[in-house]
Amino acid sequence: MAERFTLFYNDYSICSIMVRFTIAVANQAQSAHVIIDEQPVDIQHGGQLSEFYLCEVNPKGTVPVLKGSKSQLEAALTESLEITYFLAEQYPSLFPNRQIDQIKTLLAELHDINYFSLTYTHKPQRAADMENAVHQVLADPKISNHYRSALEYKLKVIRATRAPALTKEMVETQENKALAFLSQIEELLAASETGKDERGTGGAFWIFGTTEATALDAHLVPFIARLVDVGRGSMLSGKNRVLAYAERAWETHDWKQVMQGRKTVYGTYL
Ligand SMILES: N[C@@H](CCC(=O)N[C@@H](CS)C(=O)NCC(=O)O)C(=O)O
Known part of the structure; x- marks a missing residue:
């Protein structure tokens, strides 16, 4: 019988979007081995501060969280990366053998960037x-x-x-990390262009030319969307491949299914 879990998430939480897009692309690649019931948490109006959420789901009061029964998960997973690694046990297409080390390193770098610093820069x-x-x-x-x-x-x-996270120095540090990271992605995409991808069409759709999105694609696409949504599109200037890559991904069925036409930031943000 398929295992059953609950994902606590919010539609405008970048890390929730990363996990939900991961699940969407993984399910696309292979039939579901796990059933994930989704439970929205209204973090814009204090849903994460409820007694239930803080005392029984996540003491840090953040989303996303993956919770299962004690026999499935000793403790709830409260980090998007942990959740992704856990899901990858069921969905190997997220970490193809050939790129596994590179994907892990890049994911760690991507999550070392403080998204709060880049999102709320002008909202101290x-x-x-x-x-x-x-x-x-x-x-x-x-x-x-x-x-x-x-x-x-x-x-x-x-x-x-x-x-x-909102001091001038911290924001600058995060901007520099993000720019360096995006430059690496631009180089990877340039390298993929020289070979044919697995679909034989020439030029990569996903970063490593794989047929299915990897966990890196699933986390990176929301990150780029967030930069654009908060008016940081200029961070992509000179990185035409990164932008074209993201624009392709935003047209996929999986992305549209997760986002339902929403931006990555809540309505009153802009
Ligand atoms: N490092 C965590 C970050 C989780 C996080 O900061 N979530 C934000 C939304 S993206 C949140 O829950 N904010 C509400 C709050 O902190 O009260 C992850 O990767 O999952």
């Missing part, structure tokens, strides 16, 4: 808003001690990760 108020949302719940004297401790922990997570 965002970190304080996140703290205030927690304070509002904490102000209720009727909440349980257990829930209060969970909220205090969430506050620590926000303080440690969000405000520091």
Whole structure:
């Protein structure tokens, strides 16, 4: 019998989109071995601060999360990369043998970029808003001690990760990392162009010329979409192959199915 899991996600969370696109391309490549029930979390309106979410799903109060029964998963997976590696056990097309080491290295580099820094660069108020949302719940004297401790922990997570991500130095560092990363992708795409891809059409559709998207494609395509959506399209200038690659991917059935015509940022962002 197929195993069953729950994916907690949000439509405008880049890491959730990375996981959902991973699942979509993996399912395209082979029939499903796992059933994933999707559970939206309204992080724009404090859904991640609920007692259930903080105490029973993810103490960090972030999405995405993959949860299964104790026999399937000892603990819920609370990082998009961990979730992707876990899924790859069932979907080998995500990490083709020939490129496995390169994909792992590039995925680690991609996730070393702080997406919050690049997204909320011109919205420094965002970190304080996140703290205030927690304070509002904490102000209720009727909440349980257990829930209060969970909220205090969430506050620590926000303080440690969000405000520091928006300093000028931090943003610059992340911009440089992103630019260097995109240059690497441009070079890889240029190299793929010289050979025929697995479909024999010449020029790569996916980064390594594979027929199916790999985990790297599945995480990179949302990242490029996010850069464009937050007005950072100029980071792609001189990287025509990267842009053309992303534009091809955004036309696929899998991408359209995940995004349903949405942008990667919430309506009030822009
Ligand atoms: N490193 C984590 C990042 C998770 C994360 O920061 N998620 C954001 C959305 S992309 C979130 O849940 N934000 C709501 C909050 O922090 O309260 C991953 O790769 O999954």
